[in-house]
Amino acid sequence: MTAWFKKISLRLRSLFQSSQTRSELDSEIDYHLEMLTQQHIEAGMSPDEARSAALREFGHVDGVREACKEAWGIRIIEEFIMDLRDAARQALKHPGNTLAIILTLGICLGSNTTALSFVDKLVSQPYDYQDAEKVVKVGKRLTKTGDNQVNVISLPQYAFLKEHTASFLELGLIDDQREIDLERDGDTQRINIDLITPEVWDITGVTTVSGHLFTPEEIKQNNGRVVVINEKLANQLSATRSAVVGSSLQLDGEPYKVIGIVPTSFYLAYTKSSAWLPRIIEPQELESRERHNHSWTGIAKLAPGVSVAQAEQRLNTLYQSYLDKYPQDRDEQERNGTTFACVKINDSINETVPEIGIAFRSIQAATLIILLIGCLNVSGMFLVKAYSKVQELAIRKSVGATTFRLIRQLTTEVCLYFFLGSILSLVFFRIGLWTAELLYITEIPWAGEMRMDFSSLASTAALALGAALLTSILPILSILRRDLTKQTRSGGRTATGSVSKHRLHSFFVISQVALSFVMLVLSGILAHNLYQTLQKDIGFIKEQRVAFEVPQPNYRFGNDLEDYQKNVLPYQQRVLEAIRSQPGVVTASACNRVPTSPFHNSHNEISMSHYEYQPGEKRANCLRVAILPGYFDTVGTRLRSGRDFADIDTFDTDKVVIVSQNLIDRYYQNKEPLGSTIAFWGQTLRIVGVAENVQDKPHFITWDGYTIYLPYTQWDSLNRTYTTYVAHLRGDTQEQVAHIEQTLKSLDPNITIKTETFQEAFEVATFAQRLPMLISIFFGLLALLLSGLGLYGLISYIVAERTKELGIRMAFGATPRQILGKILSNSGKLLTWGLLSGLGLAIPITIAINPVLDEINTTNPITFIVVVLFVLPIGIAASLMPASRATRIDIAQNLRL
Amino acid sequence: MTPSKHELMQGTLDLLILKVLSADSLHGWDVAKRIQLLSQERLLVKQGSLYPALHRLEQKAWIEAEWGISSEGRKAKFYRLTKEGSLQLTAETNRWESFVASIAMILDSREAQQ
Structure with a gap:
């Protein structure tokens, strides 16, 4: 030591x-x-x-x-400092060139790191739980329905699993996407919460930043009135953490004791919750009839030595014992191939919404192409730099510098650029995050807090550095070995090895043009695809439509039928009247979910009076939407036949339903739907209307289901804890929204309102299409810019190198026009080769992706023609600048050299 | 008859320096003289090569240096063996002896064959 x-x-x-x-x-x-x-x-x-x-x-x-x-x-350090100083001097001498290299590197490294960080956070490792490899989502898989994801379970199923899986799993329950009123200083705030069983703490391995997590004993002692909150909420409540832990929070009118604070980055499911309350399972929730109420997520940690496959196998077997307990479920099992199953928590998101994975992988692919173009570009620029130094290096070698010493000098220079480029990439990473916010990526609940992934920056930089060193140093070394004496004697004026160096550099430029051509073709295709998506009839009007989600918590509005009729329905009417009374409101109504929203998805399998399902036939699965009269009118959805709900539809009259057109198309070809009945939950409903099809779910959720609309005025058990009021506004939406919010606040001081325009909801819903398109257009243009820079670099170099020759030509009477033509023919060749190779690459790719994007013809020649028309002028402009310099050569000056 | 002089073998200078410093704390000039003296002037040590060796050993912390006054009354840098240095000296000595023994063994066997 x-x-x-x-x-x-x-x-x-x-x-x-x-x-x-x-x-x-x-x-x-x-x-x-x-x-x-x-x-x-x-x-x-x-x-x-x-x-x-x-x-x-x-x-x-x-x-x-x-x-x-x-x-x-210290000699090595002294030499390093010397080399660094030399490199910095060189860099300052050619600021344009330096800036081009650093910018290229910054963009390439920054975009790659951003893409890698996002893919890592959103696709590969969305949950960063301790020991996440061992954490699984447990639920049901319906193997025959084609939807292979692990679904939510019911409470009796959870209890059954809890009882029988102790030997290989530690199981917990998440009751997510709940909202609760938090009252503070006379103000009410709506917060997202999850209800969980205490095992969840152990399974996720989360640790508190202050206080502790609840245990079964503590829940019992406090009658369930304990809460764990996250740091963000804690900071909102008080400046000092110690003051928060142990304090009491008024949640839905009841006092809860705050016992612990967890980091803000902790999250469980699809909502960003800020508090976690214990989920207490009541005996009546475990009754047999509750087993069809699937709303809960099972989460578990595998016992040591148990693999996911083993756990899955044992869960499969367990479903047979479950069927022995509930033999009446055998029919459903045979139809859907239902079984208990588990999936690694970090694979579960990809399984549920594979489109997100595809979107981000496509971004990653795009950034990799950019990195490749960037590498080619930077290598080309370094090559030019290195060639301009051949003479100097040759002299140094002849006076005794070792090859190793020369490599060190070149490496130091390349590294300096990479260091500066990496620093700049941090700026681009920041820009990437802002873009993500603009594109609503941060709305993805598990996006959490994005952090810079330094290891991916390091690996990307190392990769690019390797490429740059390889391409810039190897050719120089081979020249130094071969032509040392010739090089020194010639004074470096002849272009030694010019064929080989131009061939390499030309190859770089051609590859860049080809790759950017491919990128642009792909972005053209994606743009076309998005255009098609946006052209599709979504079945409602998104402009000038606003949704106001207002809760009716049980603690204020009661929880039985009488309370519903006495409190909830009149409250809805009062709120609606208040909204309608605003001068800018055309119409207003209410529903439980905004079309295209990924949330509030409740489904029912229905039976129809006239239709007999074949054995094993899939049941019609319908999205349930609760509405008030006037809803269709307000959102601009047309009723194809029948009538809207009306005041006559009450608890005292027959239950009625409006169904979507696609249900009619499928099941009512030979039958008049109006007046016929459907049934679920033992209730029979008469069809009174048929509405046109609506894009109910986000475009990134594949869904082939139907929609049924039920009136709020006939059901007290559906979505009674909140109502989404929708309004059709005229004039300035923002101003109207402010007025409406103010009016509602004065109507009910305890009200909390979540406002969202339909436009915003739509943008979030189409982000899976929008994102790859925007990203590919962005990167396509970037690629074009980079290859333009590459072309510019090469042509400038050729012009500089041939100055003498061109000067002589001019002295012998060549016109500037001829000179220009001579230089441009070089770039013309490069561009042609680049475009031809690009076409060669793009055609098989577009043919390959044609089946994926089934709505458009990806091999449409117009896309290719547009891209060529786009690339050519940029290429010509990039070569015109240095070429025109060649025509201004001062003959006298030049020939004296 | 003057004894023939030997070029120093690669790597042995470090061993010699460690050895002469094991007895005493010496400055560069004295180290050189002591090696000459102990080898009865049979070893040819390029005086200049002594200093890089001394500095190398110092960097390795096998010897340490201190400025003091020489017997000539001049300011001089005195080197002395450290604890690590003396361990190194023992190790190097053992290695050298085993090396010499191995070489000798081979040479002996060749003589026997002849």
């Missing part, structure tokens, strides 16, 4: 007090030489002779000094 300390302190001293160390060495050597001289004088030599003899015996003093410096380990 002390030896290490001594070594390090000596090394540091040599480095930072190098002048003192050097003068000490000098006095040591002087002393030695004096003593040696003295010895020779004593032996009878003259002082001069003695001094000469001493110097001879001692050896080359400078050599000794250098050898000592090497022993101090």
